[in-house]
Amino acid sequence: MTIMMARPHVMVVPYPAQGHVIPLMDLSLILVKQGIKITFVNTKENHDRIKSALPCGDGLLSQIYLVWISDGLESSEERKKPGKSSGAVLKVMPEKVEELIECINGSESEKITCVLADQSIGWALDLAEKKGIRRAAFCPASAAQLVLGLSIPKFIHNGIIDKDGTPLEKKGIQLSPTMPSVSTEKLVWVCVGNKTIQRHIFQLMVKNIESMKKTEWLLCNSSHELESEAITMAPEIIPIGPLLSCDQFGHSAGNFWPQDLSCLKWLDQQSPNSVIYVAFGSFTKFSPPQFQELCFALELSNRPFLWVVQPEESKLAYPEGFVERVVERGRVVGWSPQKKILIHPSVACFISHCGWNSTLESVSNGIPVLCWPYFADQFLNKSYVCDIWKVGLGLEPNESGMITQGEIQSKIHQIFIDEQLKSRARDFKEKIHIGTGQGGLSNKNLDSFISWIKS
Numbered sequence: 001m002t003i004m005m006a007r008p009h010v011m012v013v014p015y016p017a018q019g020h021v022i023p024l025m026d027l028s029l030i031l032v033k034q035g036i037k038i039t040f041v042n043t044k045e046n047h048d049r050i051k052s053a054l055p056c057g058d059g060l061l062s063q064i065y066l067v068w069i070s071d072g073l074e075s076s077e078e079r080k081k082p083g084k085s086s087g088a089v090l091k092v093m094p095e096k097v098e099e100l101i102e103c104i105n106g107s108e109s110e111k112i113t114c115v116l117a118d119q120s121i122g123w124a125l126d127l128a129e130k131k132g133i134r135r136a137a138f139c140p141a142s143a144a145q146l147v148l149g150l151s152i153p154k155f156i157h158n159g160i161i162d163k164d165g166t167p168l169e170k171k172g173i174q175l176s177p178t179m180p181s182v183s184t185e186k187l188v189w190v191c192v193g194n195k196t197i198q199r200h201i202f203q204l205m206v207k208n209i210e211s212m213k214k215t216e217w218l219l220c221n222s223s224h225e226l227e228s229e230a231i232t233m234a235p236e237i238i239p240i241g242p243l244l245s246c247d248q249f250g251h252s253a254g255n256f257w258p259q260d261l262s263c264l265k266w267l268d269q270q271s272p273n274s275v276i277y278v279a280f281g282s283f284t285k286f287s288p289p290q291f292q293e294l295c296f297a298l299e300l301s302n303r304p305f306l307w308v309v310q311p312e313e314s315k316l317a318y319p320e321g322f323v324e325r326v327v328e329r330g331r332v333v334g335w336s337p338q339k340k341i342l343i344h345p346s347v348a349c350f351i352s353h354c355g356w357n358s359t360l361e362s363v364s365n366g367i368p369v370l371c372w373p374y375f376a377d378q379f380l381n382k383s384y385v386c387d388i389w390k391v392g393l394g395l396e397p398n399e400s401g402m403i404t405q406g407e408i409q410s411k412i413h414q415i416f417i418d419e420q421l422k423s424r425a426r427d428f429k430e431k432i433h434i435g436t437g438q439g440g441l442s443n444k445n446l447d448s449f450i451s452w453i454k455s
């Protein structure tokens, strides 16, 4: 008699934002390849965007069950209001996910055997515990960011912040000499909005950390090669990254907007190591004067550039005659195939907001970064790039908070001529690949996690 074993079935719950969905999709693709069934839960709006941006005929991706739940918000406009989306994540989504689990596990289909939730969706981990389902947390940000979160009680005790997360003085925090530093003013919960939003996000972080402590796995999209000190400080963090599915499967998944692939052909026509790639993730918004400064800097650099300007930003006015003047050497797209761009030999450097995914994608390919952080963990990531790994330069604002064309131009020039920096970036790339290669620690951790899911 043959006993049929049920397939392990993992429900993946990302925080509903682009920089969270993409790495969890990357991890899902790896799990699917191992014969694990994946149900991937998005909000309705994100689900529709991902579906319509999916490339046709993608075999592996079509094996992920994409399902949606409501976030209870009425419109995209409402979602963009500060605090609205994170409020909905707490108020509406838990009940919907619970219903979904009950529906799947009450039916004839394969039962959910594990919940894999974004570390910032602590309630999904609590829910899995309540339902007696195994669970794992995934952090799409750096291990250093997690360690800062885990250090909150110490920061309160030492009088660095009050119990609402408000800094009691302006000072730099650096947990060890090989860890990045961040000013108290730029702590992740401090630089995301007004005081009410700050308090809300801070309390959410504190709660999520409690939920996270109860999981069997605290996975992080990082590696010993990138962040050995942070991982040593908090041994509960299991690094499995950098997860870059594009390397393994030839495509990236989970994009909210269709990728403009035509820019790859344009890149093919450029000289090796000549192009400045410019992209600021999915959240960054520029003021019109700041946008114009960047335009002038790119124009005056006299180098080819590929710039992601999302449709909303393209409403910002380009300087008069700019488009005509740069037409021969500048390319603007609405959403790029970023992972493919950063492995392209024509790309020389990346002007980036330093989202963790963009940072990983850049350093894993030996591309030097010009750091232009905007909010959240991006200041910490900038410190990694510039102070710890030394594979990039920071763009510094003037007294009015503006990053001037002169500053951008000067740093572009420096990054192109600094052979030592470029050489460090190439060496760092090799080092990072040790962790993800056969026998590397990230690779081994991933294998152990897969075995645990299957056990």
Ligand SMILES: O=c1ccn([C@@H]2O[C@H](COP(=O)(O)OP(=O)(O)O[C@H]3O[C@H](CO)[C@@H](O)[C@H](O)[C@H]3O)[C@@H](O)[C@H]2O)c(=O)[nH]1
Pocket (backbone or CB within 6 Å): 017, 018, 019, 020, 022, 140, 141, 255, 279, 280, 281, 282, 283, 284, 308, 334, 335, 336, 337, 338, 339, 354, 355, 356, 357, 358, 359, 361, 375, 376, 377, 378
């Ligand atoms: O034209 C583009 C632009 C971006 N991307 C991809 O979109 C992702 C963007 O992620 P990230 O660089 O992390 O930026 P955000 O979307 O801003 O990510 C949010 O989530 C990250 C992970 O928690 C945080 O580090 C960031 O601060 C936060 O803003 C990356 O995989 C990019 O490859 C594209 O494919 N095409």
